[in-house]
Amino acid sequence: MIKQTIRVLGALGLGLALVSDVVAGGGIAGTVTFTDGPQKRRTLKLAADPVCASKHTEAVKSEALLVGEGNAMQNVFVYVSKGLEGKTFDVPAEPAVLDQQGCLYAPRVMGVMAGQKIKILNNDGTLHNVHPKPKINKEFNLAMPKFMKVKEVSLDKPEVMIPVKCDVHPWMSGHIGVLTHPYHSVTGSVGTYNLADLPAGSYTLTAWHEVFGSKSQDVTVSDGGSVTADFAFALADLKKK
Amino acid sequence: MQQEVYGYWLPLNVSAHGEVIDQLINVLHVFMLALFVGWGVFFIHCLIRYRSGANPTATYDPIKAKLSKYVEIFVVVFEAFLLVGLSMPVWSQFKADLPAESEAVEIHVMAEQFAWNVHYPGADGVFGRKAPQFVTPENLLGLDPDDTNGKDDFNSINNLHVPVNRPILIRLTSKDVIHSFKVPVLRLTQDAIPGQEIPFWFEATKTGGFDIACAQLCGLGHYRMRGQLNIQTQADFEAWLAEQVEEEDDGGFAF
C-alpha cells in the first residue's frame, strides 16, 4: 500500500516536473494574409479519370492559392527555421496522415518530423501513385492500385519542402515539410497558425507558400510569453521569386 | 443497326485509312491459314503414311518436289504483292501525305507519365509557345506566360475531342519517356519520343467515344494511361470548343 502511494506520488511529481518544463516557454501565433485578395482559379480537368470526376458533384478548382475571408491565406507552412539547432525532440508515435480524396491530396501541405511515420490512404478506387521528388531524402515512387488502401512510409532527413505528385492524375500536387522538431503548422481556412510550448529563446520563423515562396522574420520567445508574428504575401512576390 | 465495337477479332473501324488495313490483315490471314493447312495436310499425311510400321524401309533418293517449288514462288509473288500493292500505299498515305494545315484540325498531344495532355490553340487558332521550364502542376503543358498566342490556349487531360469526317493533324511529343499513342478503332499506333515532335493524321468516320491506350511500357502506371477519344459532329465539336474557350478566356492570371 505504501509502495503504491509512493509510486503514485512519484508519478505525479514527475508529471508536474514535465508540465512545468513545458510551461517554461512561450508560443508564437499569427495570421497569414494575401493582400491582393482571392484570385481566379483554374478548373481542374478531373474528367481525365472518370473515377475522379464521379467523386465530385461540381467543378473542382485548383487549390494552389486559396484565399478566404479577410484575405486569409490557406496552406502556408509556418515553421521555426533557425534557433533550435542541437536540440532533440521525440518523434511522435502517432503517424501523420496523407489522404487521397477524390483525386486531391488532403492535406495539400503538411509537416512531419524526420522519421515520423506517414500513413497514406487511398479510398478513391482508382490507381494513384505517390511520387515525392525530394532533393535530400530518398526518392520513392509507390503505386497504390485500387486494392491498396493504406501504405506507410517515412522520410528520414529534414527537408523543406518535398513536392509530392501523382503521375496518373497530373493535377494532384502536395508538399511535405520534414523537420527535426515539432514546431510547424499549416494555416487553415482562416489563415491562422499556432506554435505552442516553444522553449524561451530567439528564433527565425519562416512561412512558405508553394507559389509565392518563403518569408522569414525573427522572433524572441520568453517564458510564459506569447508572441504574434503575421505574414503577408502579394502578387508582387511572384515576380521576385 | 447496333454494331459491336470490340470483339475477338479486329474491332470496329472508324478511320478512313483503316479499311485497307483491315483488308490487308484479313487477306493475309486467309493466305496464312491456307498455306498452313495445305502444308499441314502434307505433313500429317507423311507422318501417317511413312511411319515405321507402315514403311519399314526408307527411300534414299529425295522426292522430286516440283509443287513445293511452285508454292515457294507463289509465296514470294504474293508477299511482293502485299508489300507493293497494299502495305506501301497505306504507309505512304499515312506518313508522306500529311494534310495541309489549312484543311486539317491541328491538335498537339503531349504524353507524360501517365497521362495524355491535349493542347488546343483556342480562339486565335495559333498554338502558344511551350517550354519545359514553365511546367508546373497548374501549367502542365509548360505554356510560356509571356507568349500572347498562348493566352487563349487550353488543354484537356486524357480527353481528345475531334470532329468527324475531317482530317485531324496531331503533333505528338513526350515530356519524359517513350509512350505510344494507340487507338485500336482508328488502326493507329504512334510512338511519342521525348525530344521529337512527330506529326501524324487520321480522319474519323463515325462519332462516339473510344479508348486511347499507351502501347509502350512507360512505368508503373502504364496500364492506366488510358485516354478517351471523343469523335463529335462538327457542331458538337464547335460547341465544346466554345465552352472551353469561355472558361479560359478571362484575360487575367489564374492559379
Next chain:
Amino acid sequence: MSAEHDHHSEAHGHHEQSFVQKYVFSVDHKVIGIQYTISALFFLLFGFCLMMMMRWQLAYPGEALPLIGTWFSEANMPGGVMVPEFYNQLGAMHGTIMVFMGVVPLAVGGFGNYVLPLQIGAPDMAFPKLNMASFWVFLPGGVIMLASFFVEGGAAQSGWTSYAPLANIAPAGQTWWLVGMIFLITSSLLGSINFIVTTVQLRAEGLSYFRLPFFVWAQFVTSFLLLLAFPPLEAAGILQLMDRVAGTSFFLPAGLVITGQPLEVAGGGSPLLWQHLFWFLAHPEVYVLILPAMGIVSEIVANNTRRPLWGYRTLVYSVIFLGFMSFIVWAHHMFMTGMGTAMSTFFQATTMIISIPSVIILTALALSFHGGSIRFNTPMLFALTFIPMFAIGGLTGLPLGLTAADLHLHDTYYVIGHFHYVVAPGTVFALLAGIYYWFPKVTGRKMSEGLGKIHFWLSLIGMNVVFMPMFSIGMAGVSRRLYDQTQYAYGAQVQELTIIGSYGAWLLGVAQIFFIINLIKSIRGGEKVESDNPWQATTLEWATPTPPPHGNFTEVPKVYRDPYEYSVPGAKSDFTPQFSEEG
C-alpha cells in the same frame, strides 16, 4: 598438379585431375557444356516461374496470389497482391532470363559446347581455357541478374528491351541489369570466337564443309551472328550505364520533365539511338535462338526418318542467307517510332525477303519426312512438333512485317504470340528434343520414354493454350505489358481468353515436373545403353566411347562420306556412319 599424381597418368597422356579441375574450373568442352546446360535449365525454370506468377495477375488482376503470395515482401506483394512495379520487374526479368540466360546458353553454350567438337571429330575446343572463361563470366552475370531482385526498388523493370529514357530513370536494379548484361555478352563473345576457330581448324580428316552435320553449320552461322551483333549492344549497355552512374546523356535529350521536375542533364542524346543499337543485336539474336534449334531438329529428323535430309545444300545456303539477312531487318521493330517512307520501305522489303529462306528450310524439313521410315520416340516427337510450331510463329510474323498491318498490331499481344511460337514451342521444344536425344551419349543411359511422352503431350497442349489465344487478344487491340488489361473496354472483352491462357501456362508448369523427374531419375536409374550408338546414327559424336572421355576419341577419327547416309541402297544396315570406311 602435384608430382605424386604423375604416375597415375592415363593411357592417352592426360593427368588425373582434382575435383575442382575436373568439375568446376574444367577446360573440357563436355564438362563446360554440361555446366552450361544445368545452369541454363535452372534459369529457364526460374524465368518460367516468374511468368506463371504474372499469369495470375493477368487472369485475376488485384486478387491475392494463392498459396505463395504471402512469401513475398510487403513492397512487392502487399497482402499477396502484386503491385505494378513488381509486375514490371517480373516481365522485364522473364524476357531477359529466358533469352540471355536460358535459351542462348543452353542452345549455344550447352549443346554447342558438348556436341560441336564431337561432331567434327575434335579432341576439344580450339581454346579450352577461353571456353572455361566463357562459362565463368556467364555464371556471375546470371547471379548478378538474379541478385538484382533484392536491391532497393527491385530488379530492372523497363522491359527486356530497357528502352531509354525509362531505363535511365529506373531504380537501381537497372544498373545491376546493365552490369549483368555486360557479363553475359562478354561470355557469348568469348564462346563465339571459340566456335568459329574450332569449326574452321579442328575438323577431322575428310570432313569438308559440305560434309558437316547441319547442326554444326547452324552453330557456325550462329557464332558469326553472336560475334558481330553483340558488340553494339555491349557498347550500348556501357553507354546506358554511363548515363545512369556518370551523368552522361547518350540517350537523353534536353528538356525532359520527370514528374513535374526538370531532369538536370546536359541533354543532346537520342532515345532512338538506344533502340537502333539494341535491335541491331536483338534481331540477329532471334536467329541465334532459332538456328541452333533448326540444327538440333535436323539431326533428329534425319535419324528418325532413317533417310537423308531433303536438300542438304539448300538448307546450308538458306541458313547462311538467313544469318546475313538478319543483320538488315532490325528496324522493323521500330516502324512506329515515326519512321519515314524510305526507311520503312527498305526494312519491309528485307523483312519479306528474310521470310523466304525460312519457308525453304521448313519445306525441306517437311519433305524429308516423305519416303521415310519414321520412328516416333520422345526426341522425335519434340523435334517434329518444332516444325509446325515454328511455322505458326513464322507466318504470324508476316502481318507484323508489313507496316500497314503493323499500324494496328504493333506492340499488341499478337506480337507476344508470334515470337513465343518461335521461341517457346519452337526453340524450347527443339532444345528438349536435343536433351532427350543426346542424353544417352552424356550419361550412358536413356531417359524414360513413358515420362517423356507425358511431358511432350502436356507441354504441347499447355503451349498452345497459352499462345494461341494471344493472336485473338492482340487482334482485339490489347497492348502488351499491361498489368491489368481490363482497364480497357476491348481488354475486358477478351479477358476470358487471358484466363484460359493462364491455365495453359500452369498446365505447362505441371508438364515440366515430369521432365524434371525424368531427368533426375534417368541419370542414375535410366535404361543403360547397349552400344555407343544407341540411335543408330551416322554422325561422329556416336563414334566415341560412352560417355566420351577427356580427349573424346580413342582413335583419330576419319570421315568418309556425307552426314546423313541412312538407308543407302545396297548397304549392310539402314545407316552408314560418316566414320565407317565401308559403305
